[in-house]
Amino acid sequence: MSSNIFADNTTLLLKKNLNLRLQNQQIIAGNVANAQTPGYSAKRLEFQNALRQAADSSEHGMTVTNPRHISPSGGSIEAVQGKVTEIKNDQGIGDGNSVEVDQEMLLMAQNQLMYEASVQLLNKKMGIIKYVVQGN
Amino acid sequence: MQDISIATHLQSLVPSLNQMQQDGETGFGEMLTKAIDEANTAQLKADKATTDLVTGRADNIHEVMLSMEEADISMRMLVQMRNKVVDAYQEIIRMQV
Amino acid sequence: MDVFNSLNISASALKAQRIRLDTISANMANAETTRTPEGGPYRRKMVVFEPQQMSFADHMASKQSTAAMGVRVSQIAVDYSESKLVYDPSHPDADDSGYVAMPNVDILKETTDMLMATRAYEANVTAIKSAKRMALKALEIGK
Numbered sequence: 001m002s003s004n005i006f007a008d009n010t011t012l013l014l015k016k017n018l019n020l021r022l023q024n025q026q027i028i029a030g031n032v033a034n035a036q037t038p039g040y041s042a043k044r045l046e047f048q049n050a051l052r053q054a055a056d057s058s059e060h061g062m063t064v065t066n067p068r069h070i071s072p073s074g075g076s077i078e079a080v081q082g083k084v085t086e087i088k089n090d091q092g093i094g095d096g097n098s099v100e101v102d103q104e105m106l107l108m109a110q111n112q113l114m115y116e117a118s119v120q121l122l123n124k125k126m127g128i129i130k131y132v133v134q135g136n
Numbered sequence: 137m138q139d140i141s142i143a144t145h146l147q148s149l150v151p152s153l154n155q156m157q158q159d160g161e162t163g164f165g166e167m168l169t170k171a172i173d174e175a176n177t178a179q180l181k182a183d184k185a186t187t188d189l190v191t192g193r194a195d196n197i198h199e200v201m202l203s204m205e206e207a208d209i210s211m212r213m214l215v216q217m218r219n220k221v222v223d224a225y226q227e228i229i230r231m232q233v
Numbered sequence: 234m235d236v237f238n239s240l241n242i243s244a245s246a247l248k249a250q251r252i253r254l255d256t257i258s259a260n261m262a263n264a265e266t267t268r269t270p271e272g273g274p275y276r277r278k279m280v281v282f283e284p285q286q287m288s289f290a291d292h293m294a295s296k297q298s299t300a301a302m303g304v305r306v307s308q309i310a311v312d313y314s315e316s317k318l319v320y321d322p323s324h325p326d327a328d329d330s331g332y333v334a335m336p337n338v339d340i341l342k343e344t345t346d347m348l349m350a351t352r353a354y355e356a357n358v359t360a361i362k363s364a365k366r367m368a369l370k371a372l373e374i375g376k
Contacts, residue, residue, distance in 0.1 A: 010183040017190045018371070025367060026239045029360045030284075030301030033246030035353055037282040037304055052191035101356050112363045114190075116370045117197050121186050123374055124204045128179075128211050 005129060009058045012077045013051070014122045020047045020082050021115040027084065028108045031099050038095035042104070047082035054080050164221050175207070175214040182207035236371075238301070239364040241287050245303030246357040252306050253280045253350045257343050264338040267326045275336040277312040312337060 024045045034040040054076040089098030182203045188194035256278050266275035284302040314337050322331035 008183075010186050013187055013190050022235050022239075022367070025364055026235060026242065026301040028301075029239045029242045029357075029364065030287075030303065032356050032360045033242050033249075033304045034282070034284050034302060035356065036349070037284055040284055043301070048192040052193070055187050055191050101353070105356065105359065108360060108363050112367055113197070115367045117200070118190065119370050119374055121189075121200065121204055123376070124208055126375060128208050131208075131212060132215060 009055065009077065011122070011125060013055055014118050014125070016051065016077055016080055017118045018115065018122075020045070020051070020080075021111055021118065023082055024111050025108070025115070028104055028111060031104045032101065032108070034097075035099045035101050035104070036097065038097060040097050040099065041086040041088045042099040044085050044087060045082040046085055047080065050080045050082075051077075164224070168217060168221055171210075171214045171217050175210040178203070178207040178210040236364060236368045238287055240361060242301055242303040243357045243360045243364065245285060245287065245305060247354060247361075249280070249282060249304045249306050250350050250354045250357070252309075254347065254354075256280050256309060257347045257350065260338050261340065261343050261347075264336055264340055264343075266336055267324070267333055274316050274334045275338070276316070277314075277336065277338045278309050279312055280306045281308050281310055283307040 027043050027045045031042050057076055087098050089096050185194065185200040185203045189197065189200045194200065260277050263275040269275055282304050285305040286300065287303040316334040316337050318332040319335050320331055321327055321333045324333045327333050
């Protein structure tokens with residue numbers, strides 16, 4: 001059996017999401033740490049659009065009759081990388097710091113929620129496969 | 137009234153067996169196929185919901201969790217059904233005619 | 234490891250905020266100190282923050298502006314603005330015209346600063362909790 005039962009699109013997507021969310025946590029932590037550093041611009045990690053495009057293009061690869069069959073175009077999901085962008089403060093007042101702590105807290109909570117949801121979903125998927133393998 | 141004997145018993149069973157074959161819906165094969173289809177649909181639905189959640193298209197996590205749970209349960213049901221069908225088949229094979 | 238990098242970033246912020254709080258405490262304690270070993274009244278001190286590269290791996294990859302950065306106190310600067318002159322001829326440190334040079338510490342400003350430092354500290358503690366929860370959750374994969 002040469003195909004990998006863990007290489008279907010959804011599993012790859014979930015794994016990639018975990019990686020990206022972890023990276024995002026670092027970026028947000030960096031923002032919160034530098035919330036009062038003069039001249040520091042808040043950073044954001046952009047990855048949802050890239051993820052969506054990769055998921056859509058993988059979907060329109062070969063259609064499968066059984067979700068366990070592997071579509072061979074899952075490579076684009078693995079290649080998704082987040083892009084770090086900066087939000088500049090051009091108000092001209094203050095010390096040029098563009099971090100809003102409450103906004104960062106919100107993003108952090110969201111990020112954590114998505115990370116934990118992805119872990120849970122991955123667990124469930126693995127659980128289904130495990131159950132089928134065990135057979136009882 | 138006929139004598140109650142094994143022969144008459146068997147004869148009364150035969151028509152109901154024929155009837156089951158003709159119905160075609162309650163045969164073991166059809167039940168299994170239906171269960172496979174349901175499990176497949178549930179899995180696809182769960183996969184789609186997961187993809188939507190991860191790419192930011194959907195907003196409710198509970199829906200995704202529920203559909204994933206449904207996929208899990210339908211898969212378990214399928215496996216159990218298969219086990220029972222295999223057991224029943226083996227039992228029938230063992231029957232001495 | 235990425236998760237420890239996140240913790241390091243938040244820890245650097247905790248340390249920086251603590252140094253800031255120490256400086257504020259020193260300012261408030263010396264709000265009326267009119268003589269110092271260097272001569273003249275106490276001068277207000279303030280911390281200067283700057284971003285700091287946290288992980289060695291990012292140094293190697295030279296992803297300077299794309300990596301998440303921690304914070305450090307680059308210097309504890311002295312505030313050389315004018316000292317307040319208070320008229321008090323009976324004070325031992327009064328000069329010839331009866332004016333005493335008091336430290337340029339504004340208690341109100343220091344209190345505000347202290348509140349901000351506390352809030353920033355709490356925000357970074359929340360970041361640490363969040364990172365820790367994510368790591369623990371990842372440990373549950375496969376359970």
